[in-house]
Amino acid sequence: MTQASTRRSLAIVAALGLTQIVGYGTLYYSFSILAPAMAADVGLSREAVFGTFSAALLAGGFAAPFMGGWMDRFGAARMMALGSVCCTVLLSLCAVSPTGWLFGLAVILTQIATGLVTYQAAFAALVQHGPQSATRNITYLTLIAGFASSIFWPITTTLAAHFGWREIYLIFAGLNLALCLPVHLVLARGRARAMETVSGSLGAVPVEGALSPWLRRRAMLVVSLAFALSGFALSSLLVHMVPMLGAMGLGAAAVTVSALFGPAQVASRLVNMIFGARLSPTGLAIFSTALIALGGVLLAVTQGHVAGAVVFALSVGMGSGIGSIAQGSVPLHLFGSQGYGAIAGRMTAVRLVASAAAPAFFALAMERLGIPVSLLLNAAIGALGMIGFALVGRWVRQGG
Template sequence: MQPGARATSLRNPNVPVGIVAALGLTQIIGYGTLYYSFSILAPGMAADLGITVTQVFAIFSASLFVGGLSAPYIGRQLDGIGASTVMAVGSALSALTLILCAWSPSVVIFALAIVLMEISSGMVQYQAAAFAALVEADPRSALRSITYLTLIAGFASTIFWPIATALLGYLSWREIYLVYAGLNLAICMPFHVWIMRKGKKGATSGKRLMREPVVGAIPHERRRGAVVAVSAAFALLGFTLGAMLAHMVPMLGTLGFGSAAVVIGSLFGPAQVLSRLINMIFGARLAPPGLAVVSATFMVLSVVILALSGNWLPGAVAFSICLGLGSGINSIAQGSLPLYLFGSDGYGALTGKMAAARLAAGAAAPFVFAATMEQFGIGASLVLSAALGSIGIAAFAAVAMATKRTLVAAPSPSN
């Protein structure tokens, strides 16, 4: 297939609606229980375990790093035994690690539980696993499916930040994690098993053999450089986004917004959904490289706005909305850009490697940002995050320009 023929195959309208809907629900629960609630529960964890909040985030950062190291292995399994199978196992492991964390009698056991939780989250969250499941279901409709999935999953923070805050009024953080374990075991795992069985049924009937693969826009001889550039860009933006998400509500509270910090932070989720909805309706003409540039620009802009506005309420609102807009599109780019540039063959292993780079670089974000705020204040921390994000913008822009030159130089299918 010539590069010019990619548009038709990538815009196939036959999206597997049932699979997308099921994965959307599991992603809301997965991200809400394994990631977004952590910053809300961290102060209670610190007080219970007799350590500082900074130390709790240091443990969280270490767990993200270990999770990043495990991503390439998980990626190979996505291609080997199937993404839905990995996700079904990951749901069970997520529940078990949440239970272990809730039981942990010491800091050492708690740290081990958090590390295992991040490894299991890499088996169920969409940066690699769920996107690979959609590519596995149908490579040609995967770009559209990824957009729909991220649209649904964008509600995770909006749902679980208020839920975690409300539950703290009735339950301890340990009891909340037990509730979360039940959600992963009773809801997420059955849906992942259903998707797994559906895929096996399709393979038995021979449908998988008829699915046309997607050919990447980057020539094979230039692939290594492009992989490095894209991985570095996602890693830098991952650091910026990770720092903001881990500290958004506490940081806004420190700036003087008090209880309104949760409300302001909750705007992040709807903004994510809005950006994905806009992209779904109007973004067909914007290729994934351009989408990545737009997402990075919004994220960096959000940090700059907060750094300049301080405790000004409209500035905080604009920060949360812009961050959500950028994050929403970035989530789509994480799945669509590798598929667009490098094709569907070996997609799971490649996205696993990219996730490793992103998680390894971004693992330090919660701890570094917390430590920087303690030493130099919020303003300096925001400037650092914006500077790193700006390098990511430049890397995405370079890849976009290189891709444009490649497509212009490529012969048309009629030739």
Template sequence: MAPVRAVPVRDARGAWADIAALGVSQIVGYGTLYYSFGILAPAMARDVGWPTEWVFGTLSVALLAGGLVAPWTGRWLDRFGAGRVMATGSVAAAGALVAAALAPAAPAFVLALVAIEVASTFVQYGAAFPLLVQLHPGTAQRSILYLTLIAGFASTLFWPLTTWLHGTMSWREVYLVFAAMNVAVCLPIHLWLARRPKASALPAVEAEPIAPVTPARGLVPPSLRSRAFLLMGIAFAFQSLVVSSVLVHMLPILSALGLGLAGVMVSTVFGPAQVAGRFTLMVFGRDLSPLALAAISAALLPASLVLLAATAPSAFGAAVFAALFGLGNGLYSIVGGTLPLALFGPEGYGALQGRVTSIRLIVGSVAPFAFALATDWIGVGGGLLITALLGCAAVLAFTAVGLLVKNAACAASNASANVSYDA
């Protein structure tokens, strides 16, 4: 049996520093560019003279633009290095936030919002995961888990922070503050990470406590890669619909269900639930396959929506919903990075992650606007149930991927047995 290659101690120490720094940048990136929007959108609508639904429709267009750009972003991550792309993205994100804050009229605001979502593809998970794969390919899956553990606090920190800031200043001033955070916090981190040496460039010194977990090749044989990617893409698309619909509208949903101020308190359960789920996975789920994790995350999301619709306006029911949805979304974030890596391997991972990000953004781009229209027509409860039904399709698609991998493994095992018998 060939010995397991030891991972350098220097690389191990660097990995923890990389993960911690990248986690901070992800908290700021998601908090300023994504989680704050649902809170500021009503004020934006009043300022530009639009109905709130139109502002969410603009977000859908912006997400679509980000999805269309994502495949190019993925190729740039592989070609130029994810650290350099993320550093550029920090500057772009800050500039886009400033442009939105200074937009004199609706057309300029729309262009700025599109720029924000395009910049997001450079600095959020779609770029952060490939950066970890490039720097530490031997422990990439575990590193992705640790990163999402830290970044799970983004909503917990930025929902109340945005609410507090907006209570003392306009949404435009809030965006200027957020632009400064991207330059002062994220840019230095990404510049430092861009200069970090890759693990392969470091000399092996002694064994490192985190064993390599990234497969050299994916679980899917070349002949089935297209089919497996299609099924995985369908699953991620439906999950994106659920997640995008609810996250953008989280506080308005709870308020519409009669929870009032309690809704803000309940929403704070969401972030810690994300972190708790990831921490539990880190401690107890080491042997859980990415496919099993994907199915679990997909099932938790619609289950939580059904529970919320059935128990409203119960604050306890809403708290359980926030916990389950946070748990499912926390696992969903991990699956988005680890499942493509497990199925298809690390080669060309940046481009692969770009395609995954594109699918999730393009399909999810219609979710905020569509959910807003659905709730106007059939109420919040009806909108939640329809969204839950769509979420069940993700469970079926992930199950199909699992069957495909299982059949491929059985076929390979049978072929190997036949070769051995003939020999």
């Protein structure tokens, strides 16, 4: 890769990093902070508002394969530009919704559109821009995007002290329009055709998958299931982290300990950027899932002791950070760059469906079985995901 093409790739990563911070911050991380005000305003209970958000995430999962196919056909950058317009309109629709049912519909449509502007689309854009450098660029991108929660949680909290949630959503709609749309439009222009097709003007060379064609269907099923199990284990812990730690006796310290999740997530991506070349993408997925499972086991064994809770938050955060990289790099490594959007979309769909269902199941388990047993069961689910990744990694080592 020439110095000029390297600079162009880094510029694209930086630009996409900005849109990922804004996208995840305005469309995902802000919701939990604004949800109580939303519920009171539109006449719904908090449970109904969060239930609507879960349903929206589920709908986004079902839409992911279709979106992946559109990215392959029309170019990921073009779809991201369309997504920015859709998110702007839908955030505005949320803000002006006079009734609970219209608000719920707008939330669901917003989360479906989110799939056009977040990781699934950004990873596809990087693969289409430069398949050979995509794994490295995905790592750089997740490092930048990892600051989304650290930036937008305090921004949203500060705005909530001065504005209503409707005004905040209009501000967030403006950010998607003013910041994200121009970036995505520039990347979709003719001078950046490599963002849309691996045969673009920059001469990008497609990446061949590590698996033989006769193994691909079987591997797709196994890897998708492994990502679903891993996503289930992570989502169970992430959604319930603060109240679970509080129930285990940490009290006010539960928030402080949980806050370690974000920095650990970013730090793990930085470490992977420096040392990650030693692990294959399937190895990264195994390591990520192992950290998530290990964190749950340690918390269960230490029974909520502060030291155990700290290690738990750090371990889960690091597992989540590395897992984001694996989500983008594993499909590319196993199946190649041709049709990457559709392949990654199918994997994303299974993972999101499992992640959307996980919080309810884990809450039921904690109620019926207690927190320690639930944590151990959740770790066992993660371990099954590790077995799936390890099996596919073995197929690769045996020659695909």
